[in-house]
Amino acid sequence: MIQRMPDANQRSFSCTICGRVVTYDGRTPATYPFCSQRCRMVDLGKWLNEQYTIERDVTADDLTDGEPPNPA
Ligand SMILES: [Zn+2]
Numbered sequence: 001m002i003q004r005m006p007d008a009n010q011r012s013f014s015c016t017i018c019g020r021v022v023t024y025d026g027r028t029p030a031t032y033p034f035c036s037q038r039c040r041m042v043d044l045g046k047w048l049n050e051q052y053t054i055e056r057d058v059t060a061d062d063l064t065d066g067e068p069p070n071p072a
Contacts, residue, residue: 017042 012023015035022035034040 015039 009025012021013033014021016033017039020035031037031040
């Protein structure tokens with residue numbers, strides 16, 4: 001009888017960029033939460049782009065929502 005019990009250490013996550021399911025056991029991959037270094041760079045690029053967008057479209061909510069800047 002074949003039982004397909006998942007390994008207790010086996011985990012998986014979906015790449016936040018391309019949605020590919022990555023399965024791993026034990027150690028978390030260095031690229032987590034992305035499937036690859038490439039998707040990691042894509043995400044970085046998205047963040048940078050959003051940063052520029054926010055700078056041009058800042059509202060009062062943006063100023064009061066987050067933590068105050070570090071005085072140091
Ligand atoms: Zn990916």
